[in-house]
Amino acid sequence: MQTKKTISGTFLKWLLLIVGVAFAVSMVFSWTLQTRLSEKSAHNLLRLNIADVRQDVIDASDANLLALTRDIAAEIDLGAPTDESGLLTLMAHHDIAEINIIDANGIITSTTHPDFLNYDMRSGKQSSEFLGLLAGTEREHVQSYQPTSYDPTLLRKYAGVCLAGGGFVEVAYDAERFQRDIDHQIVGVTRNRHVGENGCIIIADENWRIVSDRRENEGANLVATGIWIDRDTMPEGDVFTATVYGEDSSCMYVFSEGYYIIAVLPENEILLQRDTSVGLTAVLEVLVFLTLFGVIFLLVRKLVVNNLNRVNTSLSKITDGDLEEKVDVRSNTEFASLSDDINATVGTLKQYISAAEARIDRELALAKSIQQSALPSVFPPYPDRTDLSLYATMDAAKEVGGDFYDFYLLDENRLAFLVADVSGKGIPAAMFMMTGKTVLRDYAERGDSPAEIAENANEKLCEGNDAEMFVTAWMGFLETDTGLVRFVNAGHNPPVLIRDGEATFIRQKANLTLAAMEGVPYREQTLQLRPGDLLFLYxxxxxxxxxxxxxxxxxxRLQKALSKRFGSGEAAVRAVCGTVKEAIDAFTGDAPQFDDITMLCLYYAGNAPAANAPQETTGASVIGDALTVTAKADELPAVTGFVNRSLESFGCPEKTTAQIDVAVEEIFTNIASYAYEGEPGEVTIRVREEDSAAVIEFRDRGAAFDPLAKPDPDVTLSADEREIGGLGIFMVKKSMDDVSYKRENDENVLTIRKNFTK
Amino acid sequence: MTIQKTLQGSALTVAPEGRLDTITSPQLESELRADMNSVTDLVFDLANLTYISSAGLRVLLSAQKAMNKKGTMVLRNVKPEIMEIFEITGFSSILTIE
Structure with missing residues (x-):
């Protein structure tokens, strides 16, 4: 993966590059400029020094010649002969090259150089310069060393001084002569002269003999210094380079008064100047660029990077779901605008979300109310009936769920009631619940038995159950006249039977849940309710x-909450549901409710109003395969129901069950009538299957009495002759395959046996 | 158990439905006693009677005894399982079953 560069990193890189280029360009520029400036100033320095020295040389030679001329003029004025031989004597005496006497008309009247006699001074430019002496504008005149007008190959230095008798005397000497006179002066000229720091002036004569040199090489040839001058290719006043005394140097020369005046400045010194300037510039530039760089970098950090980081921090919070977070970076217009845009976007998003939430909430609320309205909600549902009371609630969790209850009278004597729970939550569970409720009711109203309803509903719900949902249900039919409940349990929680303040779970083997698998058989079971019983479904x-x-x-906790007396009728069923709700609320505290809480409570009062009164004296309890009831005829339905449930589970045919029912009634009625002689007592009934036979045992603790010992009635007698009574035991003997009596542990034990084929 | 009674002059038709056992028999007995004085033709329609025990037989026997003195008593539409009990107890020979 390519790693992303940070803005400050990229910025830093480009800034460095730009600063680097700028630095390099400015350095090159500065270097070039400084080189030229240094050279120019070096050349000026050379030129100035040469001009100075040249002037010194000229001044020295001028003064020298003028002094000689004045001496000669004075001697002539004092009467020295001016004919040729007199002049030659003067010339030799003064060791000069030439003496001319010029009259007031500018004509040479006497000379040491025969060719010049009668030469008119006006005829040459060089010679005419002396005419000012005749015009009286000056008393003396001196010329530089130059070619003469008469003969340009002859180089001379002339000076003229006016004579007292008119005209003037002109004296000349050649370079060799005046150099001999002034060399000692020239030597001094260069001694203390510096060109720049380490540069110098070298003066040599026409023959390259060094006249003056700071290194005291006077007399040596100029070549010894390393300088070579070719006057044809190297014009005076131009810079040339040479290695002088081993140092590369810029040099310049002029030729004056017969001297080569050479100024020398070492390259090192010129370059040092340039290098110092460039170095200084570089240091300054580095300082300036560093400052600039730092300032720009900090500004970028402050204005861009830090702000971006703040925006990012806020955006992360927003992404994590905190839509209340506001981006508030206002240090400049751009970021203020960005902040506003982000806040506006989040605001719009929030509106859409809350609108969508509101819509979903509305739809869920609507779904919930449809679901609630599908459940019977008028209580008491059967205010005219005294034989039963019923109350149910569904306390839905926040979401719509899949719980439901239902109840309806199939006919005058049969009440169907059920509680069910669809797996899962939300709209799918709610929709499945509506289907389930409708299907169960359809089959119930068609007249199916609970087991058939479960089987048919299971088939129906399995069809197209792509969502793989299932329903647990407990559905019972109460026969209101007998209190018998025929029920089917499809994987649901066991209901609670509250009898005489004791709560027990009706635990029977449950069937598979509905909609789980096609073709599953559902077994019907029975439960005998006694007047005063409460049945709690949940x-x-x-x-x-x-x-x-x-x-x-x-x-x-549920069993404990329900193990008390709730009274009777409408108040009891409401109290049961209320008690459970309170117990749950007290238990859960502030914890949220995750699942629907659905409860249905049925109170069975029975047919005979009188049966309600002695509630507390009755008591039936099923322990294992045994039923213990009060020995009273009223308990007959409980006994019959108990026995029938067992027989059904054995698969006993209906006809045989009917015969056994009669036998059970006869024996139980017999015990109820005689065993305790009016005192309260109990009967325990046990039912078991033994080798394709149903065996039923009755035990009571009444007085020892063998009913079988009584003689059989004569069934051949006419109606009027027959006794009323005494038929019961006879019927038992006749219809059962075996009837036996024994006295055991102070108990009467009567056992009947009936064979059957399934 | 419900009991339907149809009284036409001195003819009474009684149709008990369901079970006639120890608990319900007293109900039938009291119903009969209310009308017995004026009735000469008593008909029991047992089409919907599914169960009978000795208590029920007792009621039928009392009725038969009473009617022997002043008229006739007939049982109609007796189901096989009820008939079986009548056979066992010999009631089939003392009752008029049509």
Whole structure:
């Protein structure tokens, strides 16, 4: 993966590059400029020094010649002969090259150089310069060393001084002569003269003999210094380079008064100047660029990078779901605008989300209310009936769920009631719940038995159940006249039977849940209710209600909450549901409710109003395969129901069951009538299957009495002769395959046996 | 258990439905006693009677005894399982079953 560069990193890179290029360009520029400036100033320095020295030389030779001329003029004025021989004597005496006497008309009247006699001074430019002496504008005149007008190959230096008798005397000497006179002066000229720091002046004569040199090489040839002058190719006043005394130097020369005046400046010194300037510039530039670089970098950090980081921090919070976060970077217009845009976008997003949430909430609320309205909600549902009371609630969790209850009278004597729970939550569960509820009711109203309803509903719900949902259900039909409940349990929580203040779970082997698998058989079971009994149905929202420590409410707490007397009728069913709700609320505390809590409570009063009164004296309890009831005829339905449930589970045919029913009634009625002689007592009935036979045992603790010992009635007698009574035991003997009596542990034990084929 | 009664002059038709056992028999007995004085033709329609025990037989026997003195008593539409009990107890020979 390519690593992304940071803005400050990129900026730093480009800034460095630009600063580097700028530095290099300015350095090159500065270097070039400084080189030229240094050279120019070096050349000026050379030129100035040469001009100075040249002037010194000229001044010295002028003064020298003038002094000689004045001496000669004075001697002539004092009367020295001016004919040729007199002049030659003067010339020899003064060791000069030439003496001319010029009259007032400018004509040479006497001379040491025969060719010049009668030469008119006006005829040459060089000679005419002396005419000012005749005009009286000056008393003396001196010329530089130059070619004469008369003969340009002859180089001379002339000076003229006016004579007292008119005209003037002109004296000349050649270079060799005046150099001999002034060399000692010239030597001094260069001694203390510096060109720049280490540069110097070298003066040599026409023959390259060094006349003056700071290194005291006077007399040596100029070549010894390393300088070579070719006057044809190297014009005077131009710079040339030479290695002087081993140092590369810029040099310049002029030829004056017969001297080569050479100024020398070492290259090192010129370059040092340039290098110093360039170095200084470089240091300054580095300082300036560093400052600039730092300032720009800090500004970018402050204005861009830091702000971007702040924006990013806010955006991360927003991305993490905190839509209340505001981006507030206002240090400049651009970021203020960016902040506003982001805030506006988030604001719009929030609006859309809340609009969508509101819409979903509305739809869920609507779905919930449709679901609620599908459940019967008028209580009491059957205000005219005294034989039963019923109350149900569904306390939905926040979401729509899949719980439901239902109840309806199939006919005058049969009440269907059920509680069910669809797996899952939300709209799918709610829709499946509506289907489930409708299907169950359709089959119930068609007249199916609970088992048939479960089987048919299962087939129906399995069709097209792509979502793989399932329903647990407990559905019962109460026969209101007998209190018998025929029920089918499709994987649902066991209901609670509250009898005489004792709560017990109706635990029977449950069937598979509905909609789980096609073609599953459902077994019907029965439960005998006694007047005064309460039956409590619920969903797992009750037992699985969790508190803040994630503990579940559980069966034990439910059983404990229900183990008390709730009275009777409408008040009792409401009290049961209310008690459970309070117990759950107290248990869960502030923990949120996760699942629907659905409860249905049925109170069975029975047919005979009188049966309600002695509630507390009756008592039936099923322990294992045994039923213990009070020995009263009223308990007959409980006994019959208990026996029938067992027989059904054995697969006993209906006809045989009917015969056994009669036998059971006869024996139980017999015990109820005689065993305790009016005192309260109990009967325990046990049913078991033994080698394709149903065996039923009755035990009571009444007075020892063998009913079988009584003689059989004569069934051949006419109606009028027959006794009323005494038929019961006879019927038992006749219809059962075996009837036996024994006295055991102070109990009467009567056992009947009936064979059957399944 | 429900009991339907149809009284036409001195003819009474009684149709008990469901079970006639220890608990319900007293109900039938009291119903009969209310009208017995004026009735001469008593008909029991047992089409919907599914169960009978000795208590029920007792009621039928009492009725038969009463009617022997003043008129007739007939049982109609007796189901096989009820008939079986009548056979066992010999009631089939003392009752008029049509």
């Amino acid at each position: 969903t797992d929202g009750v037992t699985e209600a969790a508190n803040e420590n994630e503990e579940l409410f559980g069966n034990d």
